[in-house]
Amino acid sequence: MSSRSSSATAGRKTLRQRLAGTSINLFYLPAIILLVLFLLYPLISGFAISLYSWDGYNPEKIFVGLTNYMTILRDRNFLTTLINTLIYGIGSTILQQVLGLGLALMLNARIKGRNLMRAIIYLPALISAVIMGTMYYFIFQYQQGALNAILVWLGLDRVVWFENSTNAVIIILLVNSLQYVGTSMIIYLAGLQGMDQSVVEAASLDGASGWKMFWNITMPGLAPAFTTSVVLNLIGGLKLFDVIKVLTGGGPGYSTNSVSTYISIQYFDNQNAGYASAIGVVLFVLIAIVTTLMNKGLDKLNWES
């Protein structure tokens, strides 16, 4: 009898606990409602468009099934833009980690004016990418651009900075990295400040022997910062849009387009809204896979350290 009642109370308790446990999920209800209404629902409607042939504005749509997805497989321009996207995504992630970490190490030392310098380095990240892109364009512009003005002043010939697609891709990569290097820097600075200051300083200022300490002490301590920074930069780089639009518009030909700008070209210029949506779905899946893989790999890194 007593054992029965105790088991009953135990059962009631677990139920209560379980309920208490589930009720905590109410906290994310408002956020989920917003996300479902304003992101998930449009996203799914977008998926639906990818099954149609549609010019993007007239009311008539023709159902074509998976034709748009089959077209992607045969689209050579898509392949170009996919490769570019990976270059932009992975390239700027690497560049931002190297520069961001370097800057963070230098600016973590107690040097004069470091707050000002931190602010200056972060400054471009405060401005919208379209406006920043336009400002960077003033640097590379052929006629009145800053770089060519310097060359002319030195008595040299003007250079066509966007002459070929390789140059253009590199410039786009560089511009994106410079604009958002401040974010990585701040994240690494935060990571460094979360560690034992004297150890870090020793590691960063100790010359040759410091390298060992850097690898053995500083780097493992920065693993969480590394994860955050890589995930943010990767998503930003893979979604790159504005800078490309402003600097080259995707040209010459399709050679500097990212998948995002290619979607815009297909959607609006080519009036292939269905096809553009199919590419959007593929891009979404692609970024999700890359980021998940990265996240898994980075998690492992955190465990090991």
Place this chain on the structure above:
Amino acid sequence: MSTSKNAAAADGVTIVGRKTRTRGHWAIYLCLIVFCLIQLVPFWLAICQSTKPSDDMSATLIPRFNDIQWSNFTDAITQGGVFRAMLNSAIVTLFTTVLVCLLGAAAAYPLARRQTRGNKLVSSGILALMMIPSLSILVPLYSFLVQIGGVNSYWGVILVLTASNLPLSIFLYQAFIKSIPPSIDEAGMVDGANRFTVFFRLILPLLKPVTATVVIMTSVGVWNEYALSSYLLTDQSMQTIAPRVASFFSANSSNLGVGAAAALICALPIVILYLFLQRYFIEGMVAGSVK
């Protein structure tokens, strides 16, 4: 043993440091100053451009400080309605940021504390939403807002931008809450408080540092948002700054000087806000990035 090691390391800093400080610091300073200059060049060019009338064809690099074209600034303000746009941006940014912080922190709490399979799925689903290319949702989202009458209204754009900024804030809050020992919650529960009281009384006050980070990330993002708000707010009296500045550049004619002036004026508030919050920004990241 470890203390002696630490002391030795500390000694190393002062001894070796003094040597490298003369050499090493020079190199570091040089590096940093060059890098800062690189980061400032675009702004210098924008300033130069804003000083010139449109028929000035000299290199952008050279300013015209002896004869500044003030009309660029006055035109930006009068024709462009830049102040009105800044007010709109301020309203949208303020409400969106507050909503993102509140809803984001609340949503992150169960996701960090109760890691069931279902919640893990929800949490990676939210992360996946960060990866949506905004063009993929543009037309369906616009149609939806037209249906619910949310176009050209503050609430429409606020809700949309809140939704699009929530995933990142949830990501950051979640990482931070995981670093708070669960014993705090448990102590609160033992005292008889329910989950809501625990969250509002005990957890929320602890989230201040990461909130600074979320505030900066969100407000910068919303202040500059263009891709969606240029469609959701078309009425001139409702438009925010990014679409306003863009309207100085059209296919037929652009006015670079006025555009640059408008861009500079619009950048000012967010830069000032950042300078005030910079310290907290890093602190928030410290807590967020060291689990």
Place this chain on the structure above:
Amino acid sequence: MKRTPTRIAAGVLCCTLAVSALSSCGSSDDPNTLEVMTGMSTGSAQLEAMQTLADRFEEEHPGVTINLLPGTTSYEQDLRVRLAGRNPPDIWNTHGWSRDRYANFLEPLQDRAWADRLNDVMDTSMRDEDGAFYALPLDIAVTGIIYNKDVLQEAGVDPLAIDGWDDFSDACAAVAALGKTCIGASGKETWTGGNVIDYAAPGVYTDDELERLQDGEFPAEPFTQLAEMIADWREAGYFNVDYTSATSDDIARLMATDDLAFAFQTNGMTQTVQQYDPDANLGFIAFPSQTGEPYLVTGEDYALGVSNTSASKDLALEFIDFVAQPENMAVFAPVVNNASAFDDVEPSLGVVADSYDYWVNERQTRTIPIFDRVYLPNGMWNTMTTTADGLITGQIDPEGATEQMETSFISLYRKTA
């Protein structure tokens, strides 16, 4: 201290409610408000002229508000999103596409009182087979090859003596010898390249071949010729070196600094050039033809259409009627340097007035409608711009260009037929 979060939450809730209450007034469904998408940039002379007209109309109609929306470089996209979302503005600038793209969405205007006053120049570009048209043309683009008089003079080229594309290429050689650019185009704004094909194509096809195009056949040879010509220009370095990254603004500036000889754009470009150099010395020549007389291309330029689903359609039509009055048309004419669609509205051609006088009035040059709208199936415009872009950057050869055009032509013709 501990209560602050709750207080903030309550405060936010109240404020959100307040804001949504505030913003619920003044929606676009208000029958006394007209929303006009202009596609004109803030501070431009065109938008200012529109504002003058809007102010006048508001003055005559107390209680009416006209919201002029300025445009950006993504004007066309903005418009498409609004059409797709079934929320078009009451009136919009149809930027050359009133019949070919927007006819389904626009109110036919041929029965308005002012329709009789229109001259027949706009017939080929704006009227459909039944004589219906869908926008009020604020001007008509009469387009030749824009040139910088000073540059050609320096190169020793007499523009009026250019008779045939060979002469044009010779002129380019003379300009290039000065170290200057012969043809300006912008890869970022692909329409500038697309124009090169669009404007030059009628000159390589015979009348018979043009008819075959309309019947769904693609005579490849003439197009290969045109493509070879463009490829030759590229090889000789006649295009601006910064083609890939240049904006159309950069092209205008290049012409303003007397570093550029020719551009394949409408006269609207001369306005932008003058913004950079008010004393720029500009003109235009007719397009040379290999199959006949030289010609000018006419087409829809700035034109206003009324949404057929507008909640304030009557008011919108009233505004259109108002703008069509001669004294109001005269407000817009001086800001576009183009011909007028109305016989009773004096065109104001500004810097290109003497060119217009020479080619239109003196030589009575024949006019041709815009090539792709009449001879190519709907949707070809974009293939044409990518083809031009490929040729100018050297990414495709003339044969590839022809193939690309032909494939797209055949598939699109099937779709529309």
